[in-house]
Each structure stands twice: as C-alpha cells, then as structure tokens.
Amino acid sequence: MTGYKVANGNGHSNGNGNTKGTNGTNGHSNGHKSADYTAQENPTYPYEVIEEIADFITKGSGMRPKIGIICGSGLGSLADMIQDPKIFEYEKIPNFPVSTVEGHAGRLVVGTLEGATVMAMQGRFHFYEGYPLAKCSMPVRVMKLCGVEYLFATNAAGGINPRFAVGDIMLMHDHVNMLGFAGNSPLQGPNDPRFGPRFPALVNSYNKDLINKAIEIAKAMGIESNIHVGVYSCLGGPNYETIAELKALRMMGVDAVGMSTVHEVITARHCDMKVFAFSLITNKCATEYSDKKDDEANHDEVMAVAKNRQKACCELVSRLIREIHLASA
Numbered sequence: 125m126t127g128y129k130v131a132n133g134n135g136h137s138n139g140n141g142n143t144k145g146t147n148g149t150n151g152h153s154n155g156h157k158s159a160d161y162t163a164q165e166n167p168t169y170p171y172e173v174i175e176e177i178a179d180f181i182t183k184g185s186g187m188r189p190k191i192g193i194i195c196g197s198g199l200g201s202l203a204d205m206i207q208d209p210k211i212f213e214y215e216k217i218p219n220f221p222v223s224t225v226e227g228h229a230g231r232l233v234v235g236t237l238e239g240a241t242v243m244a245m246q247g248r249f250h251f252y253e254g255y256p257l258a259k260c261s262m263p264v265r266v267m268k269l270c271g272v273e274y275l276f277a278t279n280a281a282g283g284i285n286p287r288f289a290v291g292d293i294m295l296m297h298d299h300v301n302m303l304g305f306a307g308n309s310p311l312q313g314p315n316d317p318r319f320g321p322r323f324p325a326l327v328n329s330y331n332k333d334l335i336n337k338a339i340e341i342a343k344a345m346g347i348e349s350n351i352h353v354g355v356y357s358c359l360g361g362p363n364y365e366t367i368a369e370l371k372a373l374r375m376m377g378v379d380a381v382g383m384s385t386v387h388e389v390i391t392a393r394h395c396d397m398k399v400f401a402f403s404l405i406t407n408k409c410a411t412e413y414s415d416k417k418d419d420e421a422n423h424d425e426v427m428a429v430a431k432n433r434q435k436a437c438c439e440l441v442s443r444l445i446r447e448i449h450l451a452s453a
C-alpha cells in the first residue's frame with residue numbers, strides 16, 4: 125500500500141521537498157499516490173502501511189532486529205555504537221515522518237550491538253512538532269513488525285525530585301500520562317487487534333527485571349549514586365513548565381518531566397513489547413518562585429548535558445543489551 129498519506133495538517137513532508145517544520149499542505153509528498161485521511165477520521169496508520177514500512181527496512185537491512193532503541197535529545201550517539209550499520213534516512217523511508225528538532229538527526233540505524241540485532245531511531249517525533257500521537261509512536265509498530273521484542277526508550281528530562289542532580293539517570297518505573305488526562309492517546313481511533321487489545325492494561329509497563337539488571341550494571345560501572353528509579357510525565361511542550369505546573373506535578377508524584385516517551389511506551393505495551401526506559405536529567409526544575417535566571421530551562425543546556433553524559437548512557441544501554449543477548453543465546 126504505497127502512497128498512504130496521513131492528512132493531519134502538520135505540513136511535514138518526507139519527500140524530496142523535505143519540508144521541516146513549515147506549514148503547508150498536509151502529510152507526505154514522497155511522489156507516491158496518496159489516499160486521504162484526516163486526523164479526525166483516521167489518526168492511525170493501517171496495518172498494511174506499517175507492514176510495508178517494516179518490509180522496506182527488513183529487506184533493505186537483511187535483518188530482523190530484536191531490540192528497538194529510541195534516542196532522546198542529544199543521545200543520538202547511542203545509535204553510533206551499532207556495528208555494520210545500515211542507515212535509513214527518514215526522508216527515504218516510505219510514509220515516514222521527518223525529524224524537525226535539533227539533536228534528532230532523523231535516521232534509522234539497523235545493525236548489531238553486543239551481538240544483538242538492533243534498530244535505533246536517531247531522532248524521535250514529538251507532539252509539539254505538530255504530529256498526532258499515533259504518528260509520533262508509529263515507528264514503534266514498525267519495530268514490532270520488524271521483529272522487535274524489546275523497546276529501549278531514552279529521553280532528556282527536567283528533574284523535579286529535589287534529590288536529582290543534573291547528569292543523573294532516572295530509570296522509569298512508571299509514568300503519568302498528562303496528554304492522556306487531556307483525552308489524547310496514540311491508541312485513539314479504530315483498534316486493530318493484530319497489534320493488541322482495545323483496552324490494554326498499563327500496570328507493570330516497565331520491565332522490572334530490566335530495571336534490576338540496569339541497577340546492577342550501574343553499580344558495576346560505579347555510578348549507582350547517579351541512578352534513580354522514578355516516575356516520568358510527558359507534557360505536550362514545546363514550552364517548558366511554569367513553577368505552578370512543576371509544583372502540581374511534584375504533588376502528583378512525578379520525579380522527571382519531559383515531552384516524549386509515554387506514547388511510545390503505550391504503543392509498545394499495546395503490542396506486548398518489553399519496555400526499558402530512562403530519563404537523563406538535563407536540568408533541575410524549580411518548584412519555588414525566585415528571580416534566578418538559572419531556573420529557566422533551555423534546549424542548549426539540555427543538549428550540552430546530554431553530550432557530557434552520553435558515554436555513561438551508551439555504556440548502560442550496551443551492557444544491558446549484552447545481558448539480554450547472552451540470556452537468550
């Protein structure tokens with residue numbers, strides 16, 4: 125089913141025009157014939173479209189990867205560790221969105237890491253880019269049909285828990301879906317049971333064995349004092365939060381706040397993938413009023429902290445993947 129087009133009014137194109145972040149016609153213009161869908165009528169991608177994208181990747185790479193990785197802001201180097209990489213620019217993948225955010229290169233990298241077959245998104249899609257949630261997390265379904273069993277999702281986030289320092293890593297053991305509170309979900313629209321049930325349960329979404337293994341690895345790396353286990357919340361962005369919002373999130377038990385991951389995890393759990401996710405704390409969120417300029421988050425700082433901490437993040441991910449691979453060998 126080439127030529128499928130999601131008409132959501134977001135103006136992104138993955139074709140030769142490569143429209144990044146402009147407002148124009150909807151959906152994709154990759155030269156294929158297109159069927160018309162609107163976000164209201166059909167915010168989801170038909171199974172056959174996902175299947176077609178997955179075929180493009182598995183045939184193009186000659187691989188059926190077992191582990192999928194989504195690189196957070198500034199954490200694209202996770203994908204640079206992949207050996208014998210086959211690289212797919214998002215623009216060249218049929219019916220794929222394009223990345224519009226600095227620190228998100230917009231490439232899918234398929235290869236091996238610590239002996240395991242992996243596919244990594246060097247660049248994710250965010251709600252604030254104008255993409256509906258189903259489109260933001262569509263690549264997770266592509267991963268599923270490529271053969272992926274484990275999703276590793278990483279993100280840059282603001283630390284709300286006062287015990288967190290910049291550069292710490294928070295292993296996610298739960299989330300608060302603020303976009304869901306507002307009536308938005310990547311699973312909205314018709315449900316295709318080939319992916320999963322209409323009403324999926326989300327308790328135990330974050331795999332406890334993987335969290336425990338990651339803690340052991342962090343101890344072996346000597347970074348256990350920089351590791352926390354906590355609750356992440358995704359807001360729509362692109363603005364960072366007000367003090368009142370941060371206070372409210374803290375009262376709700378949120379430890380770190382960002383603009384991604386939750387809808388990817390929901391989509392992954394819907395199709396029964398095992399999930400491991402972590403937040404790199406790139407800035408401390410103030411929960412009291414002050415005149416300090418330091419309290420203002422900014423993307424340059426987020427990127428700089430991610431760059432400084434990429435070595436530790438890469439080691440954590442690669443050692444965990446090695447354990448998964450050895451356990452299944």
Ligand SMILES: O=P(O)(O)O[C@@H]1C[C@H](O)[C@@H](CO)O1
Nearest residue numbers: 196197279280383384423426
């Ligand atoms: O893709 P992630 O969630 O890592 O990116 C975070 C959220 C925004 O995209 C950006 C803000 O600095 O970083």
Ligand SMILES: Nc1nc2[nH]cnc2c(=O)[nH]1
Nearest residue numbers: 280281282381382383421
């Ligand atoms: N929403 C949000 N996203 C972030 N990404 C990195 N830092 C932050 C933050 O403070 N808030």
